[in-house]
Amino acid sequence: METRLVPYETLNALQKQQLDGLEVNPEQLAYSGDIYCALNSLLVNPNPDAIKGFALLADEVPVAFLLLKRPPCLPHWADEHSATLHALQVDRRQQGRGFGRACLQALPAMAIQVWPRIKALELSVDSDNVAAMGLYLGADWVDSGVAYKGRLGYERRLTLAL
Template sequence: MSSRSHLRFYAEEDFEALQRFELPSEQVVFTALPDEALEAAAQDPNRYPVVILSVEGEAVGFFVLHLNAEITSLVDNPRAIILRALSVDFRQQGKGYAKAAMLQLPAFVGEYFPEVDEIVLAVNARNFAAQRLYLQIGFEDRGLTRMGPMGMQHIYHFKVERTG
């Protein structure tokens, strides 16, 4: 499935496609649209925007990897990186892009952030679709929660294994 798409860091050429992203209102409450996340990344050098590209090279999804984020203190791991603002354009949902991207994420993090040994994210307790996705691809729910802007969030963990 991971051959359906590939990951790369955001480039200016992605801007227009990401501006056209659409999400239904019931999803927007759980994540930031790419333009909002890009604005935050422009203000914080520790935020790394990542684009999910289809095999044809079309930007179909987006997320941010965040080093030295406030949540790392919650998990007590200074070598953790935070996954935030994952979204797939509504017109591209249901095609396996999010799952393919998350399956590729550990290798991507290992390649570009060799100091990182854990990927952490916060998912809203009411966002059942995202919870299923993260648990299905191997994130672990250790029972840690925090209050977020839209209610209770579960903190999920993924250990980044080193090869060689």
């Protein structure tokens, strides 16, 4: 199976319709939100250069989605020379097949292609989201050691130098 990470705006009408059907496991909704929230934050943003959406295609069918943000849409904890990862979602019917890892492997090159001057990727993850922590740390993201009170509990900041 061939996978590739592509910008949202390059999806054709059928792929956008398929992406609308992406479902997150109910226990993951609190962490990643759903596809409607992610697409809404992408599509209603008045500064399209500050938020980019990407879909992971498996044999040309969307199986995952994520957002990257840059100033002025960066969260307060992010470095201005980085891009931050948000709303990483793998369709619940496709989980366990390595698609989250495929997103993270393709992400650095895609981020540099979109924003050549960024120095790192950053994200914030709930400490109790064991699956996500394992995914990110296994993909060479580095835990900064900083924990802070987030929406649901304590969150950790992770960085991937580019």
